[in-house]
Amino acid sequence: MEIQRIIKKNILRQEAYPIEKIGSRVKLDANENPYTLPPPLKEKMFKYLEAISLNRYPDPRSSELRARLADYLRVHDDMLLIGNGSDELIQMLLVAFNSLPSGAVIIPVPTFAMYKIIALNTGHKIIEIPLNDQFHLNEELMLDTISQNNPSLVFFSYPNNPTGNLFNRETIEKILEQSNCLVVIDEAYFNFSGETFLPNLDKWENLIILRTLSKVGLAAMRLGILIAQPSIIHELNKVRLPYNINAISQAAGLFFLENKEEFLKQTRRVITGRDNLLRELEGIEKIHPYPSDANFILFSCANDKNKLYNSLLEKGILIKNFTSSGILKDFMRVTVGSDGETREFLAALRDIIRM
Ligand SMILES: Cc1ncc(COP(=O)(O)O)c(C=O)c1O
Numbered sequence: 001m002e003i004q005r006i007i008k009k010n011i012l013r014q015e016a017y018p019i020e021k022i023g024s025r026v027k028l029d030a031n032e033n034p035y036t037l038p039p040p041l042k043e044k045m046f047k048y049l050e051a052i053s054l055n056r057y058p059d060p061r062s063s064e065l066r067a068r069l070a071d072y073l074r075v076h077d078d079m080l081l082i083g084n085g086s087d088e089l090i091q092m093l094l095v096a097f098n099s100l101p102s103g104a105v106i107i108p109v110p111t112f113a114m115y116k117i118i119a120l121n122t123g124h125k126i127i128e129i130p131l132n133d134q135f136h137l138n139e140e141l142m143l144d145t146i147s148q149n150n151p152s153l154v155f156f157s158y159p160n161n162p163t164g165n166l167f168n169r170e171t172i173e174k175i176l177e178q179s180n181c182l183v184v185i186d187e188a189y190f191n192f193s194g195e196t197f198l199p200n201l202d203k204w205e206n207l208i209i210l211r212t213l214s215k216v217g218l219a220a221m222r223l224g225i226l227i228a229q230p231s232i233i234h235e236l237n238k239v240r241l242p243y244n245i246n247a248i249s250q251a252a253g254l255f256f257l258e259n260k261e262e263f264l265k266q267t268r269r270v271i272t273g274r275d276n277l278l279r280e281l282e283g284i285e286k287i288h289p290y291p292s293d294a295n296f297i298l299f300s301c302a303n304d305k306n307k308l309y310n311s312l313l314e315k316g317i318l319i320k321n322f323t324s325s326g327i328l329k330d331f332m333r334v335t336v337g338s339d340g341e342t343r344e345f346l347a348a349l350r351d352i353i354r355m
Pocket residue numbers: 030031084085086087088112157158161186188211212213214219222223224
């Protein structure tokens with residue numbers, strides 16, 4: 001059977017998301033928290049998980065987790081939706097919204113790859129708007145494109161992955177104010193930037209905020225959070241699969257909220273590590289890093305960057321190399337690791353550059 005004949009055209013044209021499983025000693029490619037839980041806390045977490053009835057389906061609405069998260073975020077629990085990572089929430093948004101004939105999804109680029117991948121999978125028309133050479137929004141172009149194209153959704157990664165910067169807040173506010181579309185502010189790196197649109201939820205009913213626990217130490221648990229007006233949550237719940245958050249992840253989310261100081265201590269270490277890493281990278285000849293409000297740093301290299309990437313890998317250090325021919329072709333991204341990992345990365349980088 002020729003399955004190409006029956007597969008949707010937009011899927012046929014896609015490639016599977018290229019997450020490489022590359023063995024490495026020092027893993028600095030995926031913007032994860034480098035620290036594991038201290039042993040007493042790990043012990044406490046296992047106790048927590050022991051109480052789960054594995055023979056039962058999990059709470060289909062993650063009610064307790066939503067209630068506790070609502071307290072933590074100071075919103076009503078009917079303004080929250082939990083996803084299997086924020087990836088799933090992006091998917092729910094793109095499944096639920098936009099059936100207008102002229103509708104489109106607007107994405108400033110470069111940015112987080114999943115907006116485009118999921119938008120293509122779900123059959124959307126996509127309009128990509130290039131950032132300027134300092135990776136900021138081109139306000140006039142954004143506003144004009146939005147007013148001419150009647151989009152249903154605009155995505156902003158805030159701070160932006162992979163460039164690391166926060167876009168101009170006034171520009172985003174103008175878009176929220178002037179446009180008739182849903183504006184998604186993806187605050188995956190909020191714990192490193194401290195900047196949020198959360199207090200503005202009452203002001204703009206077209207504002208949707210995404211958060212995740214992946215960057216603060218629970219990437220394995222896949223817990224994303226969407227915060228928006230109850231009317232939006234109501235519609236999104238129609239496309240959410242009934243048991244999308246498994247019982248272990250729900251318990252891990254509650255565990256995070258009860259022990260958040262321990263997790264946030266690690267986040268503060270990462271912020272200090274990021275600022276040190278930037279200073280060190282700025283001092284290395286041929287490396288041009290960009291300041292970051294997230295837990296990673298984007299940089300370009302005057303040498304052959306593919307050779308640099310491979311030489312780092314030979315030394316057991318994995319970073320993110322952008323291999324497509326687009327705007328990022330000269331760039332690489334390194335996640336802020338533990339102090340020891342950063343030292344090892346910098347020493348290897350200096351060695352390779354000197355060679
Ligand atoms: C901007 C942004 N949003 C969302 C995600 C995905 O988060 P999750 O692990 O919750 O699916 C990432 C992951 O790197 C990201 O960079």
